Amino acid sequence: MLQPIDLTQQSPLKTTLGCGVLDGFLHGGLPCGIITELTGEAAAGKTQLVLQSLLTVQLPRSEGGLDGKAVYIYTEGKPPVERLQSILTNRFNGRPDINLGNVLIEERPIATPEDLLRSVRQLEALLEREAAVPAATAAAAAGAGARAVEAATVPRRVVRLLVIDSVARVFRDAGESDEPQVQQLHRRAAQLFGLTALLKRLAQEYQLAVLLTNQVMDDFDSDGGTSLGIMAGGGAGSRPAPLVSSGRRVLPALGLAWANCVNCRLFVARHEAGDGSVVRCLQSSRRICPTPTVASKWTSRASGASQTKPKRRGGALRRHWDD
Amino acid sequence: MLRQEVVTMPLPPHLRNKLLSAGFTNASELERCGGPVALARETGMTPEEAHEVLQLLGERLPAGSDWRAGAVSAATLLEAHLAAPRIVTMCRDLDELLGGGVATGQVTEFCGVPGIGKTQLGMQLAINVQVPAALAGAQGQAVYVDTEGSFMVERCADIAEGAVRHITAMAEKQAASGRPALAEGFRSGAVVFNVASLLRGIFYFRIHDYTEQLALINMLPRFLQQYPQIRLVVFDSITFHFRQDFTDMSQRTRVATLMAQQLIATAQTYGVAVVLMNQVTTKVMEDGSSKLVPALGESWGHAASTRVMLHWGVHDNERHAALFKSPHLPPGNVAFTVTADGVRGMPRGSRGGAGLANR
Numbered sequence: 001m002l003q004p005i006d007l008t009q010q011s012p013l014k015t016t017l018g019c020g021v022l023d024g025f026l027h028g029g030l031p032c033g034i035i036t037e038l039t040g041e042a043a044a045g046k047t048q049l050v051l052q053s054l055l056t057v058q059l060p061r062s063e064g065g066l067d068g069k070a071v072y073i074y075t076e077g078k079p080p081v082e083r084l085q086s087i088l089t090n091r092f093n094g095r096p097d098i099n100l101g102n103v104l105i106e107e108r109p110i111a112t113p114e115d116l117l118r119s120v121r122q123l124e125a126l127l128e129r130e131a132a133v134p135a136a137t138a139a140a141a142a143g144a145g146a147r148a149v150e151a152a153t154v155p156r157r158v159v160r161l162l163v164i165d166s167v168a169r170v171f172r173d174a175g176e177s178d179e180p181q182v183q184q185l186h187r188r189a190a191q192l193f194g195l196t197a198l199l200k201r202l203a204q205e206y207q208l209a210v211l212l213t214n215q216v217m218d219d220f221d222s223d224g225g226t227s228l229g230i231m232a233g234g235g236a237g238s239r240p241a242p243l244v245s246s247g248r249r250v251l252p253a254l255g256l257a258w259a260n261c262v263n264c265r266l267f268v269a270r271h272e273a274g275d276g277s278v279v280r281c282l283q284s285s286r287r288i289c290p291t292p293t294v295a296s297k298w299t300s301r302a303s304g305a306s307q308t309k310p311k312r313r314g315g316a317l318r319r320h321w322d323d
Numbered sequence: 324m325l326r327q328e329v330v331t332m333p334l335p336p337h338l339r340n341k342l343l344s345a346g347f348t349n350a351s352e353l354e355r356c357g358g359p360v361a362l363a364r365e366t367g368m369t370p371e372e373a374h375e376v377l378q379l380l381g382e383r384l385p386a387g388s389d390w391r392a393g394a395v396s397a398a399t400l401l402e403a404h405l406a407a408p409r410i411v412t413m414c415r416d417l418d419e420l421l422g423g424g425v426a427t428g429q430v431t432e433f434c435g436v437p438g439i440g441k442t443q444l445g446m447q448l449a450i451n452v453q454v455p456a457a458l459a460g461a462q463g464q465a466v467y468v469d470t471e472g473s474f475m476v477e478r479c480a481d482i483a484e485g486a487v488r489h490i491t492a493m494a495e496k497q498a499a500s501g502r503p504a505l506a507e508g509f510r511s512g513a514v515v516f517n518v519a520s521l522l523r524g525i526f527y528f529r530i531h532d533y534t535e536q537l538a539l540i541n542m543l544p545r546f547l548q549q550y551p552q553i554r555l556v557v558f559d560s561i562t563f564h565f566r567q568d569f570t571d572m573s574q575r576t577r578v579a580t581l582m583a584q585q586l587i588a589t590a591q592t593y594g595v596a597v598v599l600m601n602q603v604t605t606k607v608m609e610d611g612s613s614k615l616v617p618a619l620g621e622s623w624g625h626a627a628s629t630r631v632m633l634h635w636g637v638h639d640n641e642r643h644a645a646l647f648k649s650p651h652l653p654p655g656n657v658a659f660t661v662t663a664d665g666v667r668g669m670p671r672g673s674r675g676g677a678g679l680a681n682r
Contacts, residue, residue: 002528002530002535002538002539002542003528004466004526004527004528005527005528005529006523006527007476007479007522007523007525007527008519008522008523010476012475012476012477027477031475033472034472034473034475035472182607189566190566190567190570193563193566193567194567197531197532197563197564197567200471200472200531201531201532203472204472204529204531227612227614227615228614228615228632228634228645239436239635240438240635240639240640241639241640256436256437256603256604256605256615257566257604259436259437259438260437260563260566260602262437263471263472263473265437265438
């Protein structure tokens with residue numbers, strides 16, 4: 001029998017991205033229980049953010065992390081482990097609790113949607129096994145020494161973050177060429193919805209943050225997108241404002257079906273300033289909060305992304321309701 | 324009167340089904356069965372229910388009814404329709420577009436592209452249904468069925484805060500114009516309207532696949548009987564789980580049609596507003612162009628009596644609502660905004676609208 005959930009008892013978990021400004025923009029960090037998409041062109045800085053998140057999720061709760069492990073599914077060839085190591089060394093040197101041992105990387109090549117689905121199902125088996133093991137605090141019997149009590153109260157790490165980098169690569173290649181275009185799109189849409197439903201269920205059941213990256217394609221439509229089919233003379237309909245990166249108008253790949261699947265869409269834009277330096281902005285195009293295109297600038301350094309100049313933010317300052 | 328058929332009797336559906344399953348088809352058969360205890364035994368009802376059924380037979384028909392009980396005059400219907408509470412959106416233009424707000428007893432559909440504000444509107448309605456009757460609110464509770472995981476409780480709390488501020492200000496205005504009852508009720512604590520009470524007034528369900536969705540719709544009538552103060556049921560979205568599990572489109576249409584019939588019946592029987600959020604999909608027209616249409620296909624168009632498409636306007640970040648199906652209202656198009664406090668009308672003096680301020 002389905003039971004309603006008491007909303008007053010819900011306090012959603014978030015994991016820090018390692019940068020105060022970005023965390024503030026996301027109202028605390030990457031949320032657990034939903035799917036967040038990070039989209040942007042190739043040089044925009046998505047991978048930097050993603051690699052950093054694999055490490056920051058391992059931070060203790062007091063520092064904004066989730067004391068967790070991360071799973072990294074990389075679909076664009078060999079996973080960038082050296083870069084990950086370099087961020088680890090530069091940023092988290094001397095911290096034994098943050099290490100590469102807590103990052104599980106899918107080592108088989110993921111080329112098709114079926115491969116990806118299989119990998120996620122195996123992750124589900126792993127999560128089930130982790131959940132079945134009783135917590136480490138069991139059997140800390142009375143009279144146990146201080147050491148035993150300390151060992152018993154150290155929480156066991158579970159997977160808290162799943163990153164798929166990128167989803168676009170797996171679904172973008174059209175299928176068999178003898179299938180008509182429309183049917184290919186239908187099939188792809190069905191696979192996307194199926195993958196999303198599975199990811200959302202895992203995200204909610206095991207309180208994971210799910211971060212998926214997506215590529216962009218050029219936006220050739222100059223009059224604001226697909227028009228409405230419900231009444232005559234429907235003008236612009238399908239998007240709020242053009243997304244711009246490196247001076248080009250772009251759209252996230254994978255189309256409208258995919259857009260319906262993700263809960264939160266973040267767009268990383270790359271802009272070249274007049275003096276030749278590069279700044280990167282983060283925008284939210286499907287929002288958790290309603291303020292339009294709130295952006296914050298940051299630079300990518302070897303030690304990872306962190307804040308430079310925070311841009312003025314529009315909209316009211318939010319208070320957390322459970323404060 | 325003795326020829327009155329069971330199917331036309333104004334009975335709760337579960338009692339009517341019990342009578343029909345036991346083989347009773349009209350009133351004379353009921354009279355012959357020999358009393359409430361015998362009827363209860365034959366149909367599996369409780370004696371109280373059987374008594375209620377037999378009492379109904381003996382009731383005089385209300386004035387203005389037709390020769391078959393269960394039919395009422397149009398005048399009675401109109402009265403009932405005008406008296407039924409509506410659920411405001413807090414955007415005056417949008418409320419006017421809908422004829423005063425979202426109607427109870429009916430199914431209303433809002434479709435739109437991702438990010439346009441369907442979830443925002445759903446949350447706003449789930450809060451606004453709780454507005455006290457003293458301010459012409461429905462003073463009811465809400466069921467929120469989340470099929471996509473879009474519901475964020477922190478955001479809902481913000482919308483609740485915005486509503487508390489708005490409603491408190493309206494109560495003060497009422498007090499200033501000689502009707503202090505509500506404001507005093509807030510002050511004394513007799514009337515509770517705060518963030519916690521608003522969140523508790525929403526029965527929130529999280530649905531993970533289409534079988535759970537159908538199970539919930541089946542159980543909804545029992546739930547509404549258990550909690551009769553519910554006036555609104557939101558499905559956000561009704562579409563999501565139907566876009567992947569079905570390879571056979573005709574089966575999908577059959578299931579969707581059945582779902583629609585159940586929702587319409589539930590809305591009418593329990594006098595609740597059923598609000599469905601729908602996705603949109605692109606359809607390639609004959610001339611080769613692509614257009615955005617509501618998802619779930621042509622046959623789904625009969626599910627809701629009122630349909631609104633939310634879409635972006637010509638200017639950046641401008642939101643619109645277009646009414647394209649209604650039982651009695653003309654089509655129209657209004658602009659609305661989503662602020663930190665929730666759904667509101669366009670600010671005074673802004674471009675693109677009549678410039679009506681927030682109510």
